Amino acid sequence: MYRKEELPSVYSHPDSSVASSATQVVKNFLSENDSNIVNWQGENDAANPRNFPSWKKTINIACIFYLCLVSPFTSSVVAPAIPDIMADFASTDAYLSAFVLSVYVLGYAFGPLLISPLSEQYGRLPLYHAGNVLFTVCTLACGRANSLGMLAVLRFLAGAGASNVFALAPSSLADLVAKEERGRAMALVGMAYNLGPAISPTAGSYLNAAQGWRWVFYLTGILGGAGTLLSMICMSETYEPVILRRKAAHLRKQTGDKTLRAKSDTGPGANKIKAFREAMVMPFAMLFFSRPIFFTSLLTAVGYGYVYILYTTIPSTFLETYHWAPKKLGLAYLGTAVGNLIGMVGASVMSDSLVKRRALKDDTRPEIRLLPMIFWWPLVSVGLFMYAWTAQHAVHWIAPLIGTTIFGMGAMSAIFFTGTYILDAYPLHSASGMAACSVMRSLIGGLAPLFSHKMYQDLGVGWAFSLLALIALAFAPVPVVFYKFGEKWRGQERYGGRVVSKATA
Known part of the structure; x- marks a missing residue:
């Protein structure tokens, strides 16, 4: 937030020399192209999130990291407790048990549709707080649920609240x-996104064995409450248009000049109701009418859906084929966690290095972000094939775990590359772009486990995951196609008479 103490407070001073000085200061805040448009006070304006001190950026990023860890942690921490939950409520329905797990992810699909447009009107921070509170309250209430229906509804609402990090975190990083x-x-x-669901089954299995399934929800609710307090105390607003609007409002109050306004308050978007309606439609418009958004979202959704299919079939593989003890089941998810870690570190180093090298050659296209996927994405198929046939033939348990590690490297690095691409290609509408991606990703991630059990039973682990591997392989040419045609496609996009895609940093 642009604090009052950071603004000049001399505009109403009766002394003419001070008033003259104030006039000059006001000029420093105004755009060179329009004397009524309030802008940053030079490139080094301390209120610009890009110019926050290192300690302030670090605190904001640390809070975002924590929230991004807790939200997906909650999605799968309950997985080892599902048999006990179903037994408690006297149900043996396999589809219902899968739904209790996946309904939380379905909440991810719907939350961003409201969160993203609201954030572009009111800023990131209020939406972080609202989502965190909803997540915490509903997760704690899950521990008191007295029916599967009540549990499912509360899980859905908790997922909708926790989706704030999927909708806002990438955009907040782009701001900073x-x-x-x-x-x-x-x-x-x-x-954090990917380690959460990978390590949470281990914690969930031990906690469920020691304290029962209700304490699984109490623990995650406590973690959510801690995140809520941290964000309220430590996080700052980072969305530039909102900061400038607040800055303009304060200057109007200080100077009495009612013509001063932020750039985002001018033009067709100045009508807040109309702007909100457009912002509500924006994620759908970008998803269905933007080829870059649609195909990157689809690619991400495939990787994400495969993760949850894998998570729902791991218990059958390691309990029935390898005869692991239930409380040790969570360890089977660590292969994916290691793959996530390797994939994220390797992808980030490769991505930033490539962008810097191409920038030296005056090639700043956002599509450069997708090029490393030529190497990384095929690892999805390699890992799935290895998992499929080593588990099918009961090869030593380390072999399928290596397969899940290779799979994790490919799937999660793909999520990283598509996310950074959307941020670079759609800077002004990054929240809507990420919301569009989140909708498709979460719908597939939430629904995939509902049919995976049947597929697993009919085809067996070998052919079921081989089929998924072949489907993934069909997406391998996507990075090359985007590199060749992506810039042209973005240049053709329109929404509400405006060019949606301007690849500016």
Whole structure:
């Protein structure tokens, strides 16, 4: 937020020399092209999130990291407790048990549709707070659920609240970090996204065995409450249009000049109701009418859906084929966690390095972000094939775990590359772009486990995952196609008479 103490307070001073000085200060805030448009006070304006001190950026990114860890952690921490939950409520329905797990991810699909447009009107911070509170309250309430229906509804609402990090975190990083350094920041947050669901089954299995399934929800609710307090105390607003609007409002009050306004308050978007309606439609417009958004979202959704298919079939593989003890089941998810870590670190280093090298040759196209996927994405198929046939033939348990590690490297690095691409290609509408991506990703991630059990039973682990591997392989040419045609496609996009895609940092 642009604090009052950071603004000049001399505009109403009766002394003419001070008033003259105030006039000059006001000029420093105004755009060179329009004397009524309030802008940053030079490139080094301390209120610009890109110019925040290192300690302030670090605190904001640390809070985002924590929230991004807790939100997906909650999605799968309950997985080892599902049998006990179903037994408690006297149900043996396999589809219902899968739904209790996946309904949280379905909440991810719908939350951003409201969160993203609201954030572009009111800023990131209020939406972080609202989502965090909803997540915390509903997760704690899950621990008191007295029916599967009540549990499912509360899980859905908790997922909708927790989706704020999927909708806002990438955009917050783009607000804070320059394009050339964005890959590493995205990798850090991406690591939190992906480590959460990978390590949570281990915690969930031991906690469920020790305290029962209700304490699984109490623990995650406590973690959510801690995140809510941290964000309220430590996080700052980072969305430039909102900061400038607040700055303009304060200057109007100080100077009495009612013509002063931020750039985002001018033109067709100045009508707040109309702007909100457009912002509500924007994610759908970008998803269905923007080829770059549609295909990157589809690619991400495939990787994300495969993760949850894998998570729902791991218990059958390691309990029935390898005869692991239930409380040790969570360890089977660590292969994916290691793959996530390797994929994120490797992808971030490769991505930022490539962007810097191409910039020296005056090639700043956002599509450069997708080129490393030529190497990384095929690892999805390699890992799935290895998992499929080593598990099918009961090869030593380390073999399928290596397969999940290779799979994790490919799937999660793809999520990273597509996320950074959307941020670079759609800077003004990054929240809507990420919301569009989140909708498709979460719908497939939430629905995939509902049919995976049947596929697993009919085809067996070998052919079921071989089929998924072949489907993934069909997407391998996508990075090359985007590199060749992506810029042209973005240049043809229109929404509400405006060019949606301007690849500016």
